[in-house]
Amino acid sequence: MRQNHQFFTDIANFPNKLCIFRLIVILISVTCFLCGLPVTASIIGLIAGLTDKWDGIYARKHNMCTELGALLDQISDLLFNFFVISAAVYMGVWPIWVLFLWGFRDLSVLCMRTSAGQLGFSIPSSFLGKVATFEMFCALFFMPLDWALNNDKYMYADFVQAHFHPYIGIGMHWLAFLGILVGIGMQYVTAAKYARTYVNKYDEAVKNKACQADAPKEGASAKTENEHALPEQAQGNSTSDNL
Numbered sequence: 318m319r320q321n322h323q324f325f326t327d328i329a330n331f332p333n334k335l336c337i338f339r340l341i342v343i344l345i346s347v348t349c350f351l352c353g354l355p356v357t358a359s360i361i362g363l364i365a366g367l368t369d370k371w372d373g374i375y376a377r378k379h380n381m382c383t384e385l386g387a388l389l390d391q392i393s394d395l396l397f398n399f400f401v402i403s404a405a406v407y408m409g410v411w412p413i414w415v416l417f418l419w420g421f422r423d424l425s426v427l428c429m430r431t432s433a434g435q436l437g438f439s440i441p442s443s444f445l446g447k448v449a450t451f452e453m454f455c456a457l458f459f460m461p462l463d464w465a466l467n468n469d470k471y472m473y474a475d476f477v478q479a480h481f482h483p484y485i486g487i488g489m490h491w492l493a494f495l496g497i498l499v500g501i502g503m504q505y506v507t508a509a510k511y512a513r514t515y516v517n518k519y520d521e522a523v524k525n526k527a528c529q530a531d532a533p534k535e536g537a538s539a540k541t542e543n544e545h546a547l548p549e550q551a552q553g554n555s556t557s558d559n560l
Contacts, residue, residue, distance in 0.1 A: 327386070331381065332386055339397075344400070350461050356462070369397075369454075398453065399420075415497060419504075426511055440514050443511075446504065452503065453501070456497035456499075466490075
């Protein structure tokens with residue numbers, strides 16, 4: 318009989334399908350931006366961001382939350398930020414140190430959460446982290462528009478120069494650039510809170526693991542003592558019988 322794996326049952330979950338759809342949409346959005354279609358990229362990226370919010374609301378409302386869904390949601394958020402920031406650096410919109418700042422923070426938090434899971438505890442997300450995610454999403458949405466308004470290589474650069482004042486392009490640039498910096502800054506504040514939670518729970522988790530490791534040894538030593546006691550008791554019984 319064919320075995321039904323829970324993995325395939327969970328991945329057929331509608332919110333999880335939305336996560337997979339978002340991953341595909343993110344790749345399409347970045348491809349459009351790299352091909353010189355920044356407005357199209359922003360619109361498609363907006364669709365990806367809306368599905369990010371809607372799948373969680375739908376899953377909680379219909380009691381369809383799964384461990385796989387949480388993993389897919391984290392992967393899609395990481396890939397969305399990574400691909401879009403990398404595209405911004407590649408296209409010369411933002412300096413490369415923006416990518417380094419974001420990557421160092423997210424990889425550090427990812428390592429902390431992985432270690433916490435191995436030790437048997439979790440690090441809950443904070444409200445400030447959700448605000449930072451929204452702030453970064455807005456910055457990533459405006460970033461392709463920043464490129465379109467300030468780049469002579471844009472296919473409609475003549476139209477932009479004829480119909481948009483240069484100050485609009487400057488304003489869009491600083492709106493996106495300061496937005497990403499503020500979002501990353503808030504993420505570093507949440508990372509410090511996560512680190513404090515990790516340190517506070519680390520000692521207790523290590524002690525519990527040590528106690529669990531010692532428990533089988535104590536049980537084995539007690540069993541060994543009982544095995545030694547049984548022959549002596551049997552010898553005493555045989556002696557009394559002989560008497």
